[in-house]
Amino acid sequence: MAIDLWIDVILCLSVLFVASSIFLVKNTFSAIVLFICLGLVVMFCWIRLNAIDVAIAEAAIGSGLTGAMLIAAWRKLAFNESGDQPDEQKEKSE
């Protein structure tokens, strides 16, 4: 196989690695950051597949704006009412 195809194989393997690690980390904030990384790696896939318009839109909307919304929602969902630690870490310490 040509060298182009080996680069594509490495790109696909990194996509699958980042996507599977979203569901294997314990911390929710790490999962959201890994989702933003997945959006950027997938943007490279679009560039390799000659889809430049899709790549620009994916980088800005798919990973940028969706990531910002997810982090803003994480602040509301993961904390207790009094504003202390997230619930997961409290359960671990108990």
Add this chain to the structure above:
Amino acid sequence: MILMTQSMLFSLCAVILLAIGLIGFLLTSDFLRKLLALNVIGMAIFMVLIAAANNDPNAVDPLPHAMVLTGIVVAAAGTALGLNLASKIVKFARSIQGENTAIENKKSNATQDSSSGQTD
């Protein structure tokens, strides 16, 4: 064996990404991760479309590009609606929990007053 072109490689990667997203959706109970899994499934479907558009790299088909462009934007809007719904549910649940603790505090105060009244 199959002839491994670029389009076939990305199609296979997309199917495995779909499987990862689906397993992650079904096996996690945390809400934010379920939403992340839905987005991962969406990205896998976009990869299927664009890999199919790139069958011949010299003659790229622009119609799936337009579909995926629409799809990315609608997926982001859908994620926003889901997050709004989740925040509203959590806010409602916390207000209910606040009312429950207030009622329990009132009950314990009333029993304490009655017991202290009997001893006096």
Add this chain to the structure above:
Amino acid sequence: MKTSSLVSQRTMAVVIISLVSAIAALLLIAFIQQPVHDNALREVVFANLDKTGVSNPVTAVLLNYRAFDTYLEFAVFLCVAVAVLPYVLDVQLPKQKLSAESQVLAIAKIFVPLSILMAGYLLWIGSTQPGGAFQAASLLAGCLVLLSLANVRTIDFSTARSRFLLSGGLLAFIVVNIVVFSQTFCFITLPQNIAGSLILFIEFFATFAVSASLFLCFESIHKGHL
């Protein structure tokens, strides 16, 4: 996951993973055995590309060949904005202006003017090179998000002119098509000599509408639900 009484959590996980693997294997077989298809639609797109007024095929597909789909997508955006608007309107605006956060504001002072310039370039170059309305709109939405994180009050969504901003793409599309229909009596068909200018007109208003809707989605989660 709650453990039911009949099956344990581990057997449920094994069943789910085996079923999903079976689905993935079937899909893989389907992809390997797919028949070779010749792309007739692509030939049609590229044969008539000079009649559309733009030379970027994706912009031609989005705003000329499938203009009705893009019109429906603007309507979907308006529906999402209407669904999300009450969470922003419920929050009372603070009486005095919050002090602008200095560090994020310093970043915003550098990036926002450059991003606005880049968004204008992407909108203009969408006719010939990769770019277009959605990419420019996402860049503008990023600018608005950055300013909102720096506690700068950007768009007040309770005024009437912000509603016109949100529905700008839809209104521009309707106005253009009514005017063209009154002259040529062809339904959603752009005349060939002014097609490029009309596409740029629709894209201009659509950029602001889409960016305002995306910013509203972020703002409702960030500032709402208090």
